[in-house]
Amino acid sequence: MKRQNAPTMKDVAREAKVALGTVSKVINGIPVGEEYRVKVEAAIRKLNYEVNTYARGLKMQKSNTVTLIIPDAVNPFYASFAHYIESALYEAGHFMVLCCSGAILEKEIEYLNMASQNQSDGVIALTYNDIGGHVPESLPLVSFDRIYSNAFTPRVASDNFAGGVMAVEKLLECGCAHPAFITFNSPYPGEADKRKDGYLHACSAHNLEPVYLSTLSDANLVCQITDFIRHHRRADGSLAFDGIFVNTDYNAYITCNILREMGFRIPDDVQIIGFDGITKFGITKDLYVSSICQPIPELARTCVNMVLAKDKGLLPSLTLLPVSYRYGGTTRK
Amino acid sequence: MKRQNAPTMKDVAREAKVALGTVSKVINGIPVGEEYRVKVEAAIRKLNYEVNTYARGLKMQKSNTVTLIIPDAVNPFYASFAHYIESALYEAGHFMVLCCSGAILEKEIEYLNMASQNQSDGVIALTYNDIGGHVPESLPLVSFDRIYSNAFTPRVASDNFAGGVMAVEKLLECGCAHPAFITFNSPYPGEADKRKDGYLHACSAHNLEPVYLSTLSDANLVCQITDFIRHHRRADGSLAFDGIFVNTDYNAYITCNILREMGFRIPDDVQIIGFDGITKFGITKDLYVSSICQPIPELARTCVNMVLAKDKGLLPSLTLLPVSYRYGGTTRK
Numbered sequence: 001m002k003r004q005n006a007p008t009m010k011d012v013a014r015e016a017k018v019a020l021g022t023v024s025k026v027i028n029g030i031p032v033g034e035e036y037r038v039k040v041e042a043a044i045r046k047l048n049y050e051v052n053t054y055a056r057g058l059k060m061q062k063s064n065t066v067t068l069i070i071p072d073a074v075n076p077f078y079a080s081f082a083h084y085i086e087s088a089l090y091e092a093g094h095f096m097v098l099c100c101s102g103a104i105l106e107k108e109i110e111y112l113n114m115a116s117q118n119q120s121d122g123v124i125a126l127t128y129n130d131i132g133g134h135v136p137e138s139l140p141l142v143s144f145d146r147i148y149s150n151a152f153t154p155r156v157a158s159d160n161f162a163g164g165v166m167a168v169e170k171l172l173e174c175g176c177a178h179p180a181f182i183t184f185n186s187p188y189p190g191e192a193d194k195r196k197d198g199y200l201h202a203c204s205a206h207n208l209e210p211v212y213l214s215t216l217s218d219a220n221l222v223c224q225i226t227d228f229i230r231h232h233r234r235a236d237g238s239l240a241f242d243g244i245f246v247n248t249d250y251n252a253y254i255t256c257n258i259l260r261e262m263g264f265r266i267p268d269d270v271q272i273i274g275f276d277g278i279t280k281f282g283i284t285k286d287l288y289v290s291s292i293c294q295p296i297p298e299l300a301r302t303c304v305n306m307v308l309a310k311d312k313g314l315l316p317s318l319t320l321l322p323v324s325y326r327y328g329g330t331t332r333k
Numbered sequence: 334m335k336r337q338n339a340p341t342m343k344d345v346a347r348e349a350k351v352a353l354g355t356v357s358k359v360i361n362g363i364p365v366g367e368e369y370r371v372k373v374e375a376a377i378r379k380l381n382y383e384v385n386t387y388a389r390g391l392k393m394q395k396s397n398t399v400t401l402i403i404p405d406a407v408n409p410f411y412a413s414f415a416h417y418i419e420s421a422l423y424e425a426g427h428f429m430v431l432c433c434s435g436a437i438l439e440k441e442i443e444y445l446n447m448a449s450q451n452q453s454d455g456v457i458a459l460t461y462n463d464i465g466g467h468v469p470e471s472l473p474l475v476s477f478d479r480i481y482s483n484a485f486t487p488r489v490a491s492d493n494f495a496g497g498v499m500a501v502e503k504l505l506e507c508g509c510a511h512p513a514f515i516t517f518n519s520p521y522p523g524e525a526d527k528r529k530d531g532y533l534h535a536c537s538a539h540n541l542e543p544v545y546l547s548t549l550s551d552a553n554l555v556c557q558i559t560d561f562i563r564h565h566r567r568a569d570g571s572l573a574f575d576g577i578f579v580n581t582d583y584n585a586y587i588t589c590n591i592l593r594e595m596g597f598r599i600p601d602d603v604q605i606i607g608f609d610g611i612t613k614f615g616i617t618k619d620l621y622v623s624s625i626c627q628p629i630p631e632l633a634r635t636c637v638n639m640v641l642a643k644d645k646g647l648l649p650s651l652t653l654l655p656v657s658y659r660y661g662g663t664t665r666k
Contacts, residue, residue: 065430073412076412082415097430098429111428281586
């Protein structure tokens with residue numbers, strides 16, 4: 001982030017030979033090792049780095065803003081989440097500052113500093129980094145899905161475990177005998193990981209042998225899914241499974257395309273259920289695939305209520321909202 | 334917008350018996366009739382209404398924020414526009430405040446007031462209201478597409494006229510003999526209206542009889558398109574046109590669905606070209622329909638450069654960026 005030649009936090013980090021996060025902590029009064037604090041303060045003096053003075057003089061005054069951090073606003077799930085967060089904040093008399101972080105920790109930290117220094121009323125974060133350690137306790141933080149090291153951060157998510165169970169039971173109800181599972185997890189732990197737990201639990205409950213692809217990298221997504229399908233193809237060309245629960249609608253859509261290219265009919269040969277409930281154009285009722293839908297407006301409202309709650313001590317550390325199944329053409333019903 | 338029992342601008346408007354916009358103008362020092370000013374000031378005193386003091390004391394200090402107003406973040410065009418605006422602002426050292434206005438003037442005015450009072454560095458607006466009169470000259474405003482009464486507002490848009498011409502010529506190149514046009518315009522004038530001008534110009538240049546549906550209301554969208562198609566059906570069941578340029582990808586997608594339900598094959602019987610360049614899930618390369626694509630990242634960057642430009646007097650009042658055709662399965666190539 002350029003600030004017309006003025007030294008930046010990055011310059012301070014380079015000068016002090018410490019990580020950017022350490023500088024951020026010193027500036028925000030979060031405890032760090034004494035030697036680090038001394039180094040950072042020396043670098044700040046040497047470079048004449050100015051902490052954003054816009055807000056420094058306003059310590060007692062709230063800005064009526066809440067910062068939302070999402071990876072991007074192009075993915076329809078994140079975009080829709082941002083939309084409903086803005087609506088709920090506005091209803092409660094607050095404005096939204098939006099950070100599309102690209103999952104870059106440095107950018108997330110810059111927005112957290114801005115929120116802290118401008119006396120923002122709080123931060124709602126959907127990140128792929130552990131930002132817990134970069135938020136002073138005085139700045140209310142609510143996490144969507146992600147588990148932060150910061151023990152006092154309340155978390156909001158869909159009931160992913162129940163969603164995993166629901167997907168398997170729906171596939172069985174639609175006539176499947178052997179439902180498989182495909183997932184590409186984030187390396188950072190979060191509630192979404194429980195989709196797999198739900199799948200495994202339902203398999204066990206119904207005496208089914210679990211068959212799944214579960215990796216931490218979505219590099220070569222198409223190759224990985226293609227290999228998984230080929231690996232489970234029998235000598236007669238048929239598949240060892242007749243239904244697949246896929247961890248997101250996007251991955252389910254890719255899986256459908258691969259299966260169709262291999263000559264399988266959907267839903268006749270293989271039935272597919274995704275997760276999220278993404279609709280075409282965001283404004284039609286048409287789902288891309290049959291899906292376990294997340295209640296995005298309710299999730300957003302819950303995050304906003306929590307970040308603005310007066311007594312943070314009363315907040316549960318985890319709040320799960322119910323998901324629901326919707327038919328989207330890739331199952332029999 | 335609720336502010337925990339504190340009187341709002343709306344209360345002031347009710348007390349003074351004037352429109353909300355008038356209160357906003359008085360607060361922001363935009364000239365109004367003397368009698369209105371007196372009424373509003375009396376109401377402010379009577380209700381003890383506090384203009385946002387967060388920023389009132391900071392008149393000389395910029396907040397390093399720019400406000401973006403869009404109708405919503407669910408429509409993928411708006412969401413993507415917001416995404417690239419945020420990126421370009423961040424590159425330039427600014428944070429984005431996002432307003433999803435729902436095309437509600439009152440909400441737009443509240444955000445404009447917040448921007449003005451918090452010493453925001455500017456506003457980028459994609460609205461369906463004429464907000465030109467609600468912005469003090471000191472607050473830089475850049476309009477995407479919409480024409481405001483405010484004469485000093487620079488406007489950024491795609492070259493919609495060239496896009497209209499390009500759509501017709503592409504349909505002819507793909508073998509169409511009679512391209513039709515379908516549009517649902519906003520009642521507020523904007524650059525997008527020129528898609529129709531481009532269509533009409535290309536028809537004239539190629540000696541074609543224009544055939545179009547052009548209305549100001551998108552109520553009963555499906556019925557209106559269905560009636561238009563039926564009206565141009567000949568006794569033998571064939572259509573009077575063999576290609577349609579539709580004003581947005583969303584409307585083109587709806588038109589494709591209607592034609593398929595009526596038994597027409599796309600692109601064999603009718604070829605369709607939309608406008609916008611919306612991709613499925615925002616992250617795939619798959620278009621919903623063949624389309625005249627708007628250059629969203631470049632449009633966003635241009636808006637940001639203009640809103641932050643030092644010498645506003647040097648800005649052109651209108652900047653048009655080139656569009657491009659992309660095949661999306663609903664044309665022969």
